[in-house]
Amino acid sequence: MTLTRDEARERSQIVRPEHYDIELDLDRGPREFASTTRLTFTAQNGASTFADLDPVSLESAMLNGRKLPASALEGRRLHLTDLAEHNELVVTATMRYGRDGQGLHRAEDPADGEAYVYGHLFMDAAPRVYACFDQPDLKAPYDVTVRAPGGWIVVANGAMREVEPGLWRAETTKPLATYFVTVCAGPFATVTDEHDGIRLGIHARASLRDHLEAQAPEMLTVTKQSFDHYHSLFGIRYPFGEYHQVFVPEFNAGAMENPGCVTFRDQLVFTGAAGRTEHLVRANTISHEMAHMWFGDLVTMQWWDDLWLNESFAEYMANRTLEAATEFDDAWVDVAASRKAWGYAAERSPSTHPVAGAPAHDTDTALQNFDGISYAKGSAVLRQLIHHIGDDAFVAGVRAHLERHAFANATLADFLEALSQAAGRDLTEWAQAWLETAGMDTLRIEHDGDDVGETASPRLVITPDPDRPATRVHTVRVAAYDQTGAEVAADDLHGVSGRVKLPNIAAATGGESVALVVPNAGDLTWAGVAFDNASLEAMAGGLPGIDDATTRAMIWTALAHGLARAEVAPEQILAIAEAALPAETQMPVLDVATSLALGAVVGRFLPWSERPAALAGLADLAERMLAEADGEHDPRTLAGARLLAGTGDAGRLTPWFRGEDLPAGLDGDTPFRWRVARRLAQLDAVTIDDLDEALAADNTMSGRLGYLTARASFPDAATKAWAWEELTAAPSEDSPAHSNYEMNALASGFWSADDEATLAPYVERYVSDIPRMREWVGEDALARVASLAFPAALASEELDVEVRRMLDQQLPASVRRSVVDAHATMREVIASRAVFAR
Ligand SMILES: [Zn+2]
Numbered sequence: 001m002t003l004t005r006d007e008a009r010e011r012s013q014i015v016r017p018e019h020y021d022i023e024l025d026l027d028r029g030p031r032e033f034a035s036t037t038r039l040t041f042t043a044q045n046g047a048s049t050f051a052d053l054d055p056v057s058l059e060s061a062m063l064n065g066r067k068l069p070a071s072a073l074e075g076r077r078l079h080l081t082d083l084a085e086h087n088e089l090v091v092t093a094t095m096r097y098g099r100d101g102q103g104l105h106r107a108e109d110p111a112d113g114e115a116y117v118y119g120h121l122f123m124d125a126a127p128r129v130y131a132c133f134d135q136p137d138l139k140a141p142y143d144v145t146v147r148a149p150g151g152w153i154v155v156a157n158g159a160m161r162e163v164e165p166g167l168w169r170a171e172t173t174k175p176l177a178t179y180f181v182t183v184c185a186g187p188f189a190t191v192t193d194e195h196d197g198i199r200l201g202i203h204a205r206a207s208l209r210d211h212l213e214a215q216a217p218e219m220l221t222v223t224k225q226s227f228d229h230y231h232s233l234f235g236i237r238y239p240f241g242e243y244h245q246v247f248v249p250e251f252n253a254g255a256m257e258n259p260g261c262v263t264f265r266d267q268l269v270f271t272g273a274a275g276r277t278e279h280l281v282r283a284n285t286i287s288h289e290m291a292h293m294w295f296g297d298l299v300t301m302q303w304w305d306d307l308w309l310n311e312s313f314a315e316y317m318a319n320r321t322l323e324a325a326t327e328f329d330d331a332w333v334d335v336a337a338s339r340k341a342w343g344y345a346a347e348r349s350p351s352t353h354p355v356a357g358a359p360a361h362d363t364d365t366a367l368q369n370f371d372g373i374s375y376a377k378g379s380a381v382l383r384q385l386i387h388h389i390g391d392d393a394f395v396a397g398v399r400a401h402l403e404r405h406a407f408a409n410a411t412l413a414d415f416l417e418a419l420s421q422a423a424g425r426d427l428t429e430w431a432q433a434w435l436e437t438a439g440m441d442t443l444r445i446e447h448d449g450d451d452v453g454e455t456a457s458p459r460l461v462i463t464p465d466p467d468r469p470a471t472r473v474h475t476v477r478v479a480a481y482d483q484t485g486a487e488v489a490a491d492d493l494h495g496v497s498g499r500v501k502l503p504n505i506a507a508a509t510g511g512e513s514v515a516l517v518v519p520n521a522g523d524l525t526w527a528g529v530a531f532d533n534a535s536l537e538a539m540a541g542g543l544p545g546i547d548d549a550t551t552r553a554m555i556w557t558a559l560a561h562g563l564a565r566a567e568v569a570p571e572q573i574l575a576i577a578e579a580a581l582p583a584e585t586q587m588p589v590l591d592v593a594t595s596l597a598l599g600a601v602v603g604r605f606l607p608w609s610e611r612p613a614a615l616a617g618l619a620d621l622a623e624r625m626l627a628e629a630d631g632e633h634d635p636r637t638l639a640g641a642r643l644l645a646g647t648g649d650a651g652r653l654t655p656w657f658r659g660e661d662l663p664a665g666l667d668g669d670t671p672f673r674w675r676v677a678r679r680l681a682q683l684d685a686v687t688i689d690d691l692d693e694a695l696a697a698d699n700t701m702s703g704r705l706g707y708l709t710a711r712a713s714f715p716d717a718a719t720k721a722w723a724w725e726e727l728t729a730a731p732s733e734d735s736p737a738h739s740n741y742e743m744n745a746l747a748s749g750f751w752s753a754d755d756e757a758t759l760a761p762y763v764e765r766y767v768s769d770i771p772r773m774r775e776w777v778g779e780d781a782l783a784r785v786a787s788l789a790f791p792a793a794l795a796s797e798e799l800d801v802e803v804r805r806m807l808d809q810q811l812p813a814s815v816r817r818s819v820v821d822a823h824a825t826m827r828e829v830i831a832s833r834a835v836f837a838r
Pocket of ligand 1: 289310311
């Protein structure tokens with residue numbers, strides 16, 4: 001039973017936690033750990049409430065010196081009755097380590113057999129570690145003590161000290177929300193530093209030591225630059241003591257902003273060739289989590305429905321900071337290329353919701369809002385807000401908000417009040433249109449050649465979503481280019497809606513040099529872009545010549561949106577990719593365009609019969625990119641090699657698998673080798689023995705995942721039967737549950753075959769097996785499995801019927817959301833095939 005908002009409200013009227021004292025014993029073997037919580041809290045005299053606790057077994061629970069009966073624990077709730085004004089609850093329990101990335105997750109590193117443990121208590125997993133009032137507005141300081149095996153290092157929110165061998169004690173923390181508490185433990189490799197009085201630590205698995213030490217300087221530089229920037233921007237010093245960044249195994253999200261002890265997915269410590277996109281994403285993640293130290297950690301949302309206050313802000317602030325204060329001044333290119341595309345896809349799904357004010361009735365509902373709307377749209381909307389009220393007013397409002405609610409909680413209303421005061425104007429209407437209404441406007445260019453007067457000019461037309469009307473005012477740039485992509489004219493428009501004249505572009509149109517008009521050049525606003533037909537025709541020729549990388553990235557995102565809306569044909573995407581990519585030099589643009597062409601167009605939109613020819617065309621494109629590239633540091637080398645690894649034939653790729661004739665910079669690159677292995681397995685051009693041998697040579701966590709994906713990718717029916725069983729079988733004593741990452745790896749490889757018939761039986765299995773996995777997989781992990789395992793490759797009306805039937809059943813919230821979104825994407829494929837006559 002998940003906590004509801006009403007229950008949270010009621011409980012915060014009754015109790016107020018004063019202090020948590022937590023002792024964890026991590027030296028009790030690989031399955032379980034011991035947890036003792038001493039919680040002091042005030043309450044209304046005589047009142048009743050409950051604490052949250054999810055143990056394997058409850059050893060004892062004492063409330064104000066009296067032992068609570070075993071029956072006090074019902075499900076995950078420990079009932080507390082007859083409370084006093086001052087109370088002490090002492091709970092001793094045995095808890096289970098997580099394998100799904102939630103609670104206290106434990107993983108073993110096959111490279112050296114070492115074990116690692118980390119706490120991920122977001123959003124309602126704290127009771128899997130300690131007894132608590134698990135809701136974001138009941139904050140208290142923590143004292144944490146950990147017993148750990150010898151040779152381990154323990155890191156937590158407060159600075160940790162080993163007080164006797166194997167016993168670690170943390171400094172008392174500032175008041176924290178329950179979901180921010182973490183402990184990370186294991187024989188970590190560590191790099192330490194110091195900046196402006198703040199002790200810094202970076203940690204990763206011991207087997208990653210060489211990579212960590214080589215890459216730590218870049219990470220530490222971004223960390224220091226971000227601290228300086230946030231200190232001057234917010235006017236409040238970082239308040240949580242030391243700052244540790246721990247790269248942990250099998251982490252569900254990108255990272256988690258635990259105060260003083262941020263956890264990251266450890267693929268961010270690169271073990272293979274990493275392009276500019278990967279470096280940008282890592283720098284962005286570092287800066288994003290640091291922004292949360294103020295937004296989220298210092299000032300926390302009252303309840304999960306103001307989640308956007310955390311995520312929209314951190315998303316916006318990280319990019320602003322990277323651009324202003326670090327070497328990653330191309331941060332907004334990646335936003336335009338990938339983050340916005342993620343957000344627009346979320347906006348197209350029936351699951352879309354307003355950025356703010358979406359009611360989160362309970363924690364399961366709230367988890368669904370961790371999506372492209374809360375991150376990408378929220379950030380874009382904040383950029384529009386800054387255009388609307390000015391940057392000085394924005395910064396002043398943010399500072400006032402942070403000062404007013406430090407170490408406490410706040411709501412949307414509090415935030416808008418601070419901004420309105422700073423701006424000296426009412427923001428109610430603006431907030432209604434941009435924050436509290438779902439949907440987005442469409443931007444298109446309207447020509448009228450019939451008349452010579454004013455109406456002959458091109459105009460920008462801003463049309464709201466008819467189902468979700470709102471009057472949004474935009475700051476937007478419209479740019480016109482000639483057939484080589486050289487900018488001819490542009491109109492910068494401020495605070496516009498409806499139909500808008502474009503005087504500069506109109507003047508240039510007279511000279512007949514305009515071939516291509518791009519609404520939202522520079523990617524300033526949040527809107528769908530529908531290109532006019534003439535511009536779409538000119539795109540293949542003009543796109544490579546457009547100077548501004550953010551605009552090129554934005555065009556790819558608009559093309560993806562057009563593909564999804566059946567306005568751009570799949571063949572047009574392939575033709576534009578073939579023309580533009582051999583000349584493209586920005587890695588984020590190359591990454592998004594190649595994945596659009598390979599993953600979306602060939603993997604989903606094209607019917608099966610047309611896929612082989614399209615793959616061959618993309619393989620030719622990859623060869624041209626490799627031929628154009630000038631060595632290892634040219635982004636086309638890595639992008640071309642990766643594209644070829646997904647499209648090429650066995651004759652071309654087998655030498656790569658053997659380590660021969662690799663493109664520059666990819667010698668000895670094991671993650672790249674697994675990409676090649678996966679493609680060869682799809683082609684049935686490698687044997688299981690070959691894969692076993694490759695695994696023996698790379699028996700690491702990432703090697704095992706690469707192996708599982710490749711192993712599941714063989715096209716035969718026996719492989720599919722094996723992979724599906726591995727993915728969905730319930731765990732037992734003899735075969736413990738697969739980890740979240742192992743499930744993702746299996747699901748990623750599953751839906752490839754030579755024909756649809758081999759895969760067809762698994763549609764029914766998906767419908768019946770995936771929801772059942774909720775019995776042993778947490779919501780967060782299961783949402784990913786449900787997305788990756790969805791039979792998107794089989795889009796058809798028959799599948800549509802099956803999926804609708806599935807949605808009529810009772811489903812875990814995570815599965816329902818994943819299926820709703822995957823179904824919406826499948827409807828886009830079906831609509832595209834209908835329009836483009838397939
Ligand atoms: Zn975040």
